[in-house]
Amino acid sequence: MTWNIIVTGATGHYGSLAIDFIKKFNPEGVEPRIGDFSDKNSLIEAFKGMNRLLFVSVPYKNIQKNVVEAAKECGISYIVYTSIFGAEYSKFGLEINHKQTEQWIKESGIPYTILRNNWYIDLEEGLLHATKNTGSFLYTTKENKLSFALRREYAEVGARVILKEDNFYYNKIINLARTPFTYPELGKMVEEALGKKIEIKEVSMDEFQKYLEEANVTQQGKSVSLSMQTYVKNGNNGEELGDPKEFEEVLSRKLESLVSIIREYLSD
Known part of the structure; x- marks a missing residue:
């Protein structure tokens, strides 16, 4: 056609x-x-x-x-x-x-x-690169969920x-959407993607901001990661409703694992 x-x-x-x-x-x-x-x-x-x-x-x-x-x-x-x-x-x-x-x-x-x-994985640019640069994956909420691809x-x-x-x-x-996950779960996937043990820890928003500032990430990465932490922490955003069924039906295959896409993103 x-x-x-x-x-x-x-x-x-x-x-x-x-x-x-x-x-x-x-x-x-x-x-x-x-x-x-x-x-x-x-x-x-x-x-x-x-x-x-x-x-x-x-x-x-x-x-x-x-x-x-x-x-x-x-x-x-x-x-x-x-x-x-x-x-x-x-x-x-x-x-x-x-x-x-x-x-x-x-x-x-x-x-x-x-x-x-x-969401695109790019919205966690600051957090992911901060983890790669410092060996620490810090977050401000362990309860609510998010999802990206x-x-x-x-x-x-x-x-x-x-x-x-x-x-x-x-x-x-x-x-x-993908199956949603918490920040602690994301931290474990980042650890696997990096292939090394990292610190995974809940901190205050002030501590998270300081962490980004010291981690040599872009200004945009800092700003967006701070916004995402607030967004997830506040909840009531529909993230927990994510389900990969329709995504996979259109693609006619399973989505790639989150570990593999995190690894791909961090290798660029």
């Missing part, structure tokens, strides 16, 4: 990975084309002659409406949108933009699939769904 597929954000991390998978799965039948969110008229130009849209979201209010309106005006026949897992819960405010965009897509009348992606795992799902030949995924929401 030949389709003209447009991938928004095709030069970004997720978009470029998704295009690589699209070319891998259907190298002769698909023509990916780059589009951006700069303005509606530019999107209309980019969408001309296209019939399927892999809509890679951005965290900016209102601008995503341009994408939906341009898709409708250009006769796009199918939209796959990257949303957020647990959109009914507080997700640093990101859920507001995603829920609104999901609604615009549904109101457009265009067949759609919503991919509710959970590699960006390429989500991107592969996006490619598989946009290439599906029939209407199997039409007007569905697919939840993409």
